[in-house]
Amino acid sequence: MPESLPRGDFLRLAVALLRPRFSRLLAATALGVLSLGSALALTAVSAWLITRAWQMPPILDLTVAVVAVRALGISRGVLGYCQRLAAHDTALRSAGNVRVDLYRRLASAPTEVVMRLPSGELVARAGASVDELSDVLVRAVLPIAVAAVLSVAAVGLLAVISPAAAGVLAVCLLIAGVAAPALTARAVGAAEAVAAEHHSRRDVAAMLALEHGPELRVGGRLDGVLAEAHRRQCDWGEATDRAAAPAATAAAAPTAATGVSVLAAVVAALSLAGAVAPTTLAVLMLVPLAAFEATGALPAAAVALNRARIAARRLHDLVDPHDAPRRRPPVPPLDVRPGDRVAVTGPSGSGKTTLLLATADRCRETGLAAGFFGEDGHLFATTVRDNLLVSRGDATDDELRSALARAGLTDWLDRLPAGLSTVLVGGGAAVSAGQRRRLLLARALVSTFPVVLLDEPTEHLDAADAQRLLAELLTPGALFPADRAVLVATHHLTPDIDCLRLDLASGRVISDA
Structure with a gap:
């Protein structure tokens, strides 16, 4: 079963599972555009204001620009805060949609479907996978949409002044906003594949040493097993370093792209020095710096998108397991x-x-x-009484004691400080493996x-x-x-x-x- 999905399948699955309210998503995107748009406008107005103030005009000529700078500075923070509220509200509502749908489908699914996965895997899919999928709205969809709108606006603004500088800026934005995130996502995917390959090998050796340490020591093999675990750990680290090499290039690419675009703007400004006003040249040189603020979040967005694609596959196999191996x-x-x-x-x-x-x-x-009582039934960190009442809530204490006696736990119960009211601290960790089996059997005996x-x-x-x-x-x-x-x-x-x-x-x- 593939762990990731083609882009079209992923989009369909994500929309079907998350069921986001597109009006809220559009509102969050608009607020994000306005927030970073305020930063872009602030840069342009500030450049104009600094250059115009250097010419020492009457103060009234600068009043509107001064007020605009203050308004844009305040609006950027306020709009950014509102964007976060709207984005997280959308993501949390979508995560709730996924969990409700997930629990409903599991509750109505055949028992074989529900129980085919270990409990730890089930919890991971219902917990971490849902979080990773819903995070795609905040960490990927919104940053990508905002960066796309702001990049087009920045290139359009520069094109009015210098088409050549605008062309260079467009290429550099593509490098910082597309090529660098793609390299980052590839590096993260390679690192996760390496981790999946080496992690299990390291854990096999480590668990062998933990579970059979005395026997291995007697047989003279413990040192060898520990050395094997250490070697697997070192192999994992070296493989991870090799897989992460493209990430270094991806991290340097946005900085290099920013430098190239600013340098192109300076060259364009020098060529236009005699034809346009100094204030216009200042805007030409400073706008590229602000334009890359929106693309700074895109490498993380690419990583979130990749993880969400894996999470969507895992959740789909959980709620609609027709293609999953059974x-x-x-x-x-x-x-x-x-x-x-x-x-x-x-x-x-x-x-x-x-x-x-x-x-x-x-x-x-x-x-x-029919009541199924599995070998891995859970013991709760509560009283002995409550651990038995989960199978029949109206059972009396006499019935509970009788069930424990038939399961062979009379002596154990008599030694407990508070009898049925004794709290099993840590749940299953409070009893031995044999006592745990007998408690689970007593739970079955209480049932009807x-x-x-x-x-x-x-x-x-x-x-x-x-x-x-x-x-x-x-x-x-x-x-x-x-x-x-x-x-x-x-x-x-x-x-x-x-x-x-x-x-x-x-x-x-x-x-x-």
Whole structure:
């Protein structure tokens, strides 16, 4: 799947996702043009005023120019502030549009679509990607529009005085406003591609050292793994430096273009010295300096545009995933009946979780409520009670204690300083991996769903406890009432557990009680 989009597709996607109010966008653009236009006019009027004052005319001849200078100086700040208000209002409203649409589509999407991404990736797309896409209005669209209008105005003003100087200014503005941003965007894109290539390699070595440090030290390999992580980091830095080389040229280009345009204006002024008034020559030489103020924001605009294109692709794949790769269950979703006990087995990556999610969708289509309790269920940084009530808000404390007891957490609960009112500081970090699994199981036991889907509920438990819990989960009436259907995804199942078994390695039922 490409991480960026062709320009036409990107524009269509951005408009469809952001749904900006074009009247507000035009108002923000107009305010930006007026703000920087005030700066351009201020430069021209100031040049005229300085030159005319040098001729020492009657003071009344300068009054209008003095007032204009003050008015333009004040209006530039006021209009700039108003432009920022209008631009950020437009961007924030558009970001809100994207998030509302995103949440609505995810809420109504099939479970397989919602759950196909890790939670961290989902948060990143719904958070950072939305921000990067909405930023394109403030950081790219408005600066580009304002720079285009001001550049045309500056070239037109100089063309009235010296067509040659205006031509040089137009070429220099194209270099500063088009070529330099393009080089900057290319450098940033190359740097991000390099980071994506080397970052994962560095992290693989670093995580290997962090997770298996003692074993590696015993085996005499820890120093080698640390050296590999360091080497990957150095390779990343060197590759980033090479990829960023065009950015140096892009940074120097606007300064060089400004110098060339001013020099051309000076030469034009010298050639016209005997034919035009000194005040006109001053305007001719100073206007090019102000003209480049609008193009100064364009390299950053090009970077924002590139990042927004990537963000648009990621968001599109999230809300409209028809072209995105999906995992499909190796077998069709199960048709669940009341009282069913099914163990779904298979190696990691065989599709056990996907099958449970597809079964949850099938239940929803048939009007049967199903509760999916994933292996990565979240524990909140709140009380034990509240962490259980998320599955059924009206459960009593006695019911919560009973669920904890059936999940094997009686002794743990008794040791807590405030019992059910004890706050799990840090959420999942406050308990061990085994206790976390048991709490998630207790959450399922508190629920009243007629169909319960459990994903690896006995991971991180010792073998004896895991088999005992699996046997009770898959025995009608042991942990769940006999009239409720229970499906358990696991890759640890002994032959003596009597239930319907579905082996995803072969895609068929291998045992039927």
